[in-house]
Amino acid sequence: MKSLEELKKLREASIKKMTMRYTKDGFRIQVGMGTCGIASGARPILNEFLEQMENHELKNVTITQVGCMGECTYEPMAEIIDASGQSYIYCSLTIPMVREIVEKHIIGHQPVTRYLLSSRKAAAAC
Amino acid sequence: MLERIQLLICGGTGCMSSHSKDIKDAFEKTLKSMGIKEEINIVLTGCFGLCERGPIVIVYPDETFYAHVKVEDVEEICEEHLLKGRCVKRLLVNNSDDRQKLGHMSELKFYAKQKRIALRNCGNINPLDIDEYIAKDGYRALGEILENKTSDEVIDEMIKSGLRGRGGGGFPTGLKWQFAKRAISDQKYVICNADEGDPGAFMDRAVLEGDPHSVLEAMAICGYAIGSNQGYIYVRAEYPVAVERLNFAIEQAKSYGLLGQNIFGSNFSFDIEIRLGAGAFVCGEETALIQSIEGFRGMPKLKPPFPAIKGLWGKTTNVNNVETLANIPVIFLKGADWFRTIGTKASSGTKVFALGGKINNTGLVEVPIGTTLREVIYDIGGGIPNKRKFKAVQTGGPSGGCITEKDLDTPIDYENLLNLGSMMGSGGMIIMDEDNCMVDVARFYLDFTVDESCGKCTPCREGTKQMLEILNRICEGKGTMEDLDELQKLGEMIQKTSLCGLGQTAPNPVLSTLKHFRSEYEAHVIDHVCPAGVCRNLTNFVINDNCIGCTKCAKNCPVNAISGLPKQIHTIDLDLCIRCGACKKACPVGAITSEPQHQGANI
Numbered sequence: 043m044k045s046l047e048e049l050k051k052l053r054e055a056s057i058k059k060m061t062m063r064y065t066k067d068g069f070r071i072q073v074g075m076g077t078c079g080i081a082s083g084a085r086p087i088l089n090e091f092l093e094q095m096e097n098h099e100l101k102n103v104t105i106t107q108v109g110c111m112g113e114c115t116y117e118p119m120a121e122i123i124d125a126s127g128q129s130y131i132y133c134s135l136t137i138p139m140v141r142e143i144v145e146k147h148i149i150g151h152q153p154v155t156r157y158l159l160s161s162r163k164a165a166a167a168c
Numbered sequence: 169m170l171e172r173i174q175l176l177i178c179g180g181t182g183c184m185s186s187h188s189k190d191i192k193d194a195f196e197k198t199l200k201s202m203g204i205k206e207e208i209n210i211v212l213t214g215c216f217g218l219c220e221r222g223p224i225v226i227v228y229p230d231e232t233f234y235a236h237v238k239v240e241d242v243e244e245i246c247e248e249h250l251l252k253g254r255c256v257k258r259l260l261v262n263n264s265d266d267r268q269k270l271g272h273m274s275e276l277k278f279y280a281k282q283k284r285i286a287l288r289n290c291g292n293i294n295p296l297d298i299d300e301y302i303a304k305d306g307y308r309a310l311g312e313i314l315e316n317k318t319s320d321e322v323i324d325e326m327i328k329s330g331l332r333g334r335g336g337g338g339f340p341t342g343l344k345w346q347f348a349k350r351a352i353s354d355q356k357y358v359i360c361n362a363d364e365g366d367p368g369a370f371m372d373r374a375v376l377e378g379d380p381h382s383v384l385e386a387m388a389i390c391g392y393a394i395g396s397n398q399g400y401i402y403v404r405a406e407y408p409v410a411v412e413r414l415n416f417a418i419e420q421a422k423s424y425g426l427l428g429q430n431i432f433g434s435n436f437s438f439d440i441e442i443r444l445g446a447g448a449f450v451c452g453e454e455t456a457l458i459q460s461i462e463g464f465r466g467m468p469k470l471k472p473p474f475p476a477i478k479g480l481w482g483k484t485t486n487v488n489n490v491e492t493l494a495n496i497p498v499i500f501l502k503g504a505d506w507f508r509t510i511g512t513k514a515s516s517g518t519k520v521f522a523l524g525g526k527i528n529n530t531g532l533v534e535v536p537i538g539t540t541l542r543e544v545i546y547d548i549g550g551g552i553p554n555k556r557k558f559k560a561v562q563t564g565g566p567s568g569g570c571i572t573e574k575d576l577d578t579p580i581d582y583e584n585l586l587n588l589g590s591m592m593g594s595g596g597m598i599i600m601d602e603d604n605c606m607v608d609v610a611r612f613y614l615d616f617t618v619d620e621s622c623g624k625c626t627p628c629r630e631g632t633k634q635m636l637e638i639l640n641r642i643c644e645g646k647g648t649m650e651d652l653d654e655l656q657k658l659g660e661m662i663q664k665t666s667l668c669g670l671g672q673t674a675p676n677p678v679l680s681t682l683k684h685f686r687s688e689y690e691a692h693v694i695d696h697v698c699p700a701g702v703c704r705n706l707t708n709f710v711i712n713d714n715c716i717g718c719t720k721c722a723k724n725c726p727v728n729a730i731s732g733l734p735k736q737i738h739t740i741d742l743d744l745c746i747r748c749g750a751c752k753k754a755c756p757v758g759a760i761t762s763e764p765q766h767q768g769a770n771i
Contacts, residue, residue, distance in 0.1 A: 043307075043311075043424050043425035043426050043431065043432055044425070044432065044433040045311075045432060045433050046308075046311040046312065046315055046432060049302065049307055049308060049311050049432075050308075052299065052302050053302050053303055053305070053308070055299075056299040056300060056302050056303035057303040059171075059299075059300075059303070060293075060300060060303050060304075062171070062173075062174050062228045062229045063174060063176075063228050063292060072253075073253075074253075075251070075252050075253040076252055076253075077252070080251075080252070088172060089172070089207075092171075092172050104229045104230075105172065105229065106229050106230050106253070107172070107252070107253030108253045108254075109252055109253050109254040
């Protein structure tokens, strides 16, 4: 260690590995990982969310997994809860959709309504 | 592969002894067989503090708090929580108020009321990974000091912070550093006193095991302030985990250039070595500690000269306790003014207490100085188990005294505890309920100090022995009223004439119980009765009529002194009975009581 700068750089690098252990109050992403979710490919979706967070350096987002969300047909699903507690359920996710949701909803604060469970269900009813 | 879950397993000595290492291995094995090993990071941390509920596992990012985890539970946690995201309700902690399960660590009352400064990283980082300490602002204080501050500025900041020695004496740390800085000596030493000897106190061990780098960083800061290039950590060999992690931490710090020559490119060099002690209580006294490092028998010396003038190998030496040191990096990161806002006017900051004895949440708690005993015992500690009544709290280990119900609302600080006839000590806090005999408690502590007295000065060597013999007589029912006066007289004499702190404080447990619980002593002497039913020679155990005949007492009796058919009232054969009290503990309906010997015999 030759200077304070060097320490700061090391700190930035190490902090990335530990962000999970800091308390966060921003978005919360819950990926449904019941048997149904896993079977329809929730694991790559979850990993994609994690990767996107890393790429965009989003520190205030909690990504976690939950059990079956009850709409097994629409798996893989993810629920995004914003800081005010408003919940959005996205369904039938694919990896490109995850990228779009992260860019538009998490970064741009604009929910992608056409991927929401409610709008898909309405479309299916027509 | 990115991690989606971090699993923190408590690796403090408490949880280690209930197999947390095996739990970690089991997690690794199970996750590997499930093929999700790469997604989950398993970290063995320092002590979480809530030792009562150990072994503890915390799952991030949700902060799910699992208590009493066994190796058999690992598979269920992996399958349900880590794979499918359903938390295992059965292992969560119950809320004491409404019996609801608490999922998150932040919901636990035990943590909500605490303020963690010295224990800030314990249970939060991997003690074997210097990067995690650096991520938590580790070594930044040292770096900034070396770049921007002179040694005088460092000492001024320390004096301003009002930090006082956490080893028990409460001497202002800044002043201590100033004495060492002003002393003229060709070589100066920094010593970390990690010889934690109080029965029931383990905060220093928790810091060394959970956050060893904070102690190393603080020692380097101290070295810079007083002008020393060599530090020693005097730690007892009976803390093997702490020694191992310290050694590892020192090696890591050296390989990063945070210890050794020209730290941070400055011309300041500092090295740390470990010296192992053999676990003698008296070596917690700084002059005895220095003797022990030099290779002599650990015996205290008369002060002055203080170690700041003539310490290790006759050179200027500064000795600080582990917990004191653990506070120091934070003081420089956040400033002395911030530190002053915590605690009371005379004593700023926090103090760690080790709760033990008859209390629900046995473990380590850190609270601002000035918190009342009642808050610590009832709000954080969770009160007394089994609906028993609180009797007394013993603070300061064998050097402290007992505090009773009426003084529970006193704010805890150095002066208040001294006024109550006890002391802060290193922060052990043993809670006693109505089943504890105070004479027996006093005898226990005195027995400890008699064993640990180094024998150098007569009052401590002979006086405490005499006091112990009197107490033994009283517990056997052979005491007289003159004995009580003799105890008082001897105690005061030892306090005044002993050489070091060990002797000066050894009579405290006896004197304070004599003051607050004289009636209990008198019951032993006059009526030959032990009111709490502890002293064997004065007690008979009796089974009352509300016995339900469950046979639990008979099964637990080690000498088969209890007989009786199932569903019928049992009886104790008093000739066979060894009065161990195992039956009383085992009885589910409280039918077994301890009676005075002469009454019990009649029934």
